[in-house]
Amino acid sequence: MNSAVDETSDHELVAKVVAQQDATAFGELVRRHQSQIRNFLRKLTRDTVLADDLAQDAFLHAWNKLHTYAGKGTFIGWLLKVAYTTFLQSKRKSSRYNEILEEAGHDADARSSRQTEESDEISDLDKFLAVLTNDERAVMILSYACGLSHREIGDAADLPIGTVKSVIFRSKEKIRESFDIDDHKYG
Amino acid sequence: MIINMADRLKDDTDLKLESLFRSQPVQDDGFSVKVVSRVRRRIWVRRLAMPVALTIGTLIAAKPLLQLASAIPKLLMIVPDSMSGLDNLPLSSLPQNTTVIFGAMLLFAVMMVGKMLED
Numbered sequence: 001m002n003s004a005v006d007e008t009s010d011h012e013l014v015a016k017v018v019a020q021q022d023a024t025a026f027g028e029l030v031r032r033h034q035s036q037i038r039n040f041l042r043k044l045t046r047d048t049v050l051a052d053d054l055a056q057d058a059f060l061h062a063w064n065k066l067h068t069y070a071g072k073g074t075f076i077g078w079l080l081k082v083a084y085t086t087f088l089q090s091k092r093k094s095s096r097y098n099e100i101l102e103e104a105g106h107d108a109d110a111r112s113s114r115q116t117e118e119s120d121e122i123s124d125l126d127k128f129l130a131v132l133t134n135d136e137r138a139v140m141i142l143s144y145a146c147g148l149s150h151r152e153i154g155d156a157a158d159l160p161i162g163t164v165k166s167v168i169f170r171s172k173e174k175i176r177e178s179f180d181i182d183d184h185k186y187g
Numbered sequence: 188m189i190i191n192m193a194d195r196l197k198d199d200t201d202l203k204l205e206s207l208f209r210s211q212p213v214q215d216d217g218f219s220v221k222v223v224s225r226v227r228r229r230i231w232v233r234r235l236a237m238p239v240a241l242t243i244g245t246l247i248a249a250k251p252l253l254q255l256a257s258a259i260p261k262l263l264m265i266v267p268d269s270m271s272g273l274d275n276l277p278l279s280s281l282p283q284n285t286t287v288i289f290g291a292m293l294l295f296a297v298m299m300v301g302k303m304l305e306d
Binding site for chain 2: 021023024026027030031034035038039042043052055056059060063124125128140141144145172175176
């Protein structure tokens with residue numbers, strides 16, 4: 001990728017993609033933001049392979065819907081919203097799939113074998129995330145892992161700012177009630 | 188960019204949670220190339236879809252159309268002269284200018300709706 005493309009802003013690249021269907025410009029957007037999107041989905045799903053599949057689908061959805069990005073808010077905020085919607089859609093589908101498996105008498109735990117080795121720190125994170133609902137988990141990850149502002153989280157998760165603040169407050173309370181957070185080691 | 192100070196005020200739990208949630212950047216390792224190749228494939232599929240559908244449609248419709256075309260002269264032969272003669276048609280039975288314009292507008296509107304649907 002040449003330096004001229006490296007210096008182009010996200011908004012300019014988006015405009016290029018929308019106007020010219022430029023796959024190279026879109027590739028640059030993917031290269032810039034793949035890490036954040038994949039990290040977000042890895043934390044949401046706790047499954048590296050599934051998260052990367054979902055990330056690919058999310059970028060394809062982004063390609064199809066890019067004309068709906070009006071330039072309001074950051075591009076990464078919009079991308080995270082697309083990724084979260086993709087995750088929710090896949091979760092809906094997989095819950096139906098698990099129902100069918102259960103009806104057929106299969107153990108739906110096969111996915112755990114796919115989980116890649118993660119550090120002890122991640123399993124602590126797993127325990128924290130396990131006490132939260134889907135929405136709470138997404139808001140906490142967007143806030144603490146992606147570093148988004150309350151407004152950006154609101155845009156990404158389709159929630160009013162007041163709700164975002166109360167979800168964060170409630171999630172922190174839940175974590176404090178369920179765990180002695182000081183007992184855990186931090187990087 | 189407006190910075191909301193409420194976002195910036197962090198307590199001890201916030202700092203610990205931030206530390207817990209922090210993760211290393213994920214290496215690209217061909218991920219973006221994979222996405223772009225899927226996007227390019229999609230562009231090609233979209234470009235090819237219409238011509239391929241048109242060709243298949245023409246192939247399917249060709250035989251019945253030819254049969255219909257060959258049947259028209261036979262059909263005209265059995266229609267009585269009084270009904271088929273265009274010479275006897277009164278001028279008023281021909282389409283008027285307003286009808287032609289209305290038809291053209293309707294055709295244009297249908298084409299526009301078709302294009303919108305395609306988009």
